Amino acid sequence: MFWFRPKLFEFKMGRSMKSACDVRSEVKEFKSYEAGLSLEEIKERFGLEKVVKMASNENPDGMSPLALEWLKENSAEGFRYPQAGNPRLIQALTEYYQKQYPFITAENIFIGNGSDEIIDLLCRVRTVAGVHNVVAFNPCFGLYVTQSKFKGCELRQAPLKDDFNLDLDALFALVDDKTSLVFITSPDNPSGRLTSKEDLIAFAKKLPASCLLVVDEAYIEFAGEEQDVSLLSEFNTLNNVAIMRTFSKVYGLAGMRVGYAFLPAKLANYLWRVRLPFSINILAQEAAILSLQDEEFKQKTIAQALRGREEISKALQELGCVVYPSWSNFLMFKMPEGACTAQEFNEKMLKSGYIIRSLKAYGLPDYLRVSIGTDAQNKEFLEIAKQILAS
Numbered sequence: 545m546f547w548f549r550p551k552l553f554e555f556k557m558g559r560s561m562k563s564a565c566d567v568r569s570e571v572k573e574f575k576s577y578e579a580g581l582s583l584e585e586i587k588e589r590f591g592l593e594k595v596v597k598m599a600s601n602e603n604p605d606g607m608s609p610l611a612l613e614w615l616k617e618n619s620a621e622g623f624r625y626p627q628a629g630n631p632r633l634i635q636a637l638t639e640y641y642q643k644q645y646p647f648i649t650a651e652n653i654f655i656g657n658g659s660d661e662i663i664d665l666l667c668r669v670r671t672v673a674g675v676h677n678v679v680a681f682n683p684c685f686g687l688y689v690t691q692s693k694f695k696g697c698e699l700r701q702a703p704l705k706d707d708f709n710l711d712l713d714a715l716f717a718l719v720d721d722k723t724s725l726v727f728i729t730s731p732d733n734p735s736g737r738l739t740s741k742e743d744l745i746a747f748a749k750k751l752p753a754s755c756l757l758v759v760d761e762a763y764i765e766f767a768g769e770e771q772d773v774s775l776l777s778e779f780n781t782l783n784n785v786a787i788m789r790t791f792s793k794v795y796g797l798a799g800m801r802v803g804y805a806f807l808p809a810k811l812a813n814y815l816w817r818v819r820l821p822f823s824i825n826i827l828a829q830e831a832a833i834l835s836l837q838d839e840e841f842k843q844k845t846i847a848q849a850l851r852g853r854e855e856i857s858k859a860l861q862e863l864g865c866v867v868y869p870s871w872s873n874f875l876m877f878k879m880p881e882g883a884c885t886a887q888e889f890n891e892k893m894l895k896s897g898y899i900i901r902s903l904k905a906y907g908l909p910d911y912l913r914v915s916i917g918t919d920a921q922n923k924e925f926l927e928i929a930k931q932i933l934a935s
């Protein structure tokens with residue numbers, strides 16, 4: 545039938561460019577990322593001197609002093625290209641993780657400009673437009689949605705349970721032989737729920753051989769003993785799992801943009817071939833390496849987050865809010881019956897100089913998320929919450 549191939553004809557027509565500014569049809573459906581008001585804009589709009597951001601799960605203490613001092617002294621190094629592939633950072637991560645997991649080798653470690661870049665690359669190398677599908681929960685981290693759609697593949701989403709537990713059976717029901725990626729966030733964002741290691745292992749084992757399970761552990765450091773909660777200890781027994789981590793949360797380097805992942809060596813090698821060679825800049829690389837050395841800062845960050853999580857959770861519940869159990873550095877909560885709406889609460893917080901996260905964009909207009917701050921910030925946040933809910 546080589547003389548008449550209507551399918552191929554339609555395929556080509558559907559993707560033809562009509563002008564020099566035309567783009568792929570997937571791209572036309574995109575809206576720009578909606579950033580919230582900047583700190584400056586909020587100060588100006590509400591006439592505030594001080595604004596506290598408890599909206600993006602950043603480290604309230606900033607970055608490790610080791611990293612900060614180095615940056616202050618050495619930012620002039622920014623004129624240099626970093627070494628392609630950032631071998632110093634790969635070496636540092638390998639040494640750090642080999643201490644506890646001797647089976648991890650440098651070939652298993654991949655790094656990106658935030659885990660965002662790794663999500664993007666996984667979608668790009670693992671999906672063929674119009675052929676493969678990607679499976680995730682709804683709601684889920686926005687990048688799983690945008691990057692899979694951008695690649696032109698179908699995104700299948702399983703709803704969360706009413707209590708925000710992840711229903712792995714519902715997720716599995718969406719998987720077929722064209723599913724190339726399944727994304728699970730554990731602990732999850734925005735709910736804070738942890739999926740047990742045992743459940744993840746069982747899930748990984750029943751996936752078709754052609755499917756990669758991507759477990760996004762951006763918040764795992766806040767979830768308890770790594771051995772008990774992370775899939776990393778099982779990495780050598782599973783050959784279809786990628787584990788993503790980031791320097792953005794516990795290490796306080798969100799603005800530097802460094803993420804990393806543990807991958808089967810063969811897949812990591814493919815990613816290295818297509819990755820932009822300098823995607824992690826020279827300053828970010830050194831900040832990440834030094835952050836890994838500052839165990840004291842990391843432990844202080846974790847202790848403060850757990851202390852604050854306990855305190856805010858207890859206090860919000862005393863005010864009548866529904867607070868969801870969290871294994872992360874943030875809490876998701878709902879207003880008490882008969883109180884103001886979540887949007888009103890959010891607006892009043894903003895007027896008092898506290899930025900928290902409305903979950904409207906996640907399709908959860910009745911829910912809010914607050915990042916755990918410093919002890920003083922948590923206290924002040926709770927005082928304002930009390931005033932708002934009493935009025």
Ligand SMILES: *Cc1c(COP(=O)(O)O)cnc(C)c1O
Binds near residue numbers: 660729733762790802
């Ligand atoms: C914050 C976060 C990340 C981190 O992304 P980076 O690009 O590394 O800053 C990844 N996944 C989830 C679910 C997150 O909430």
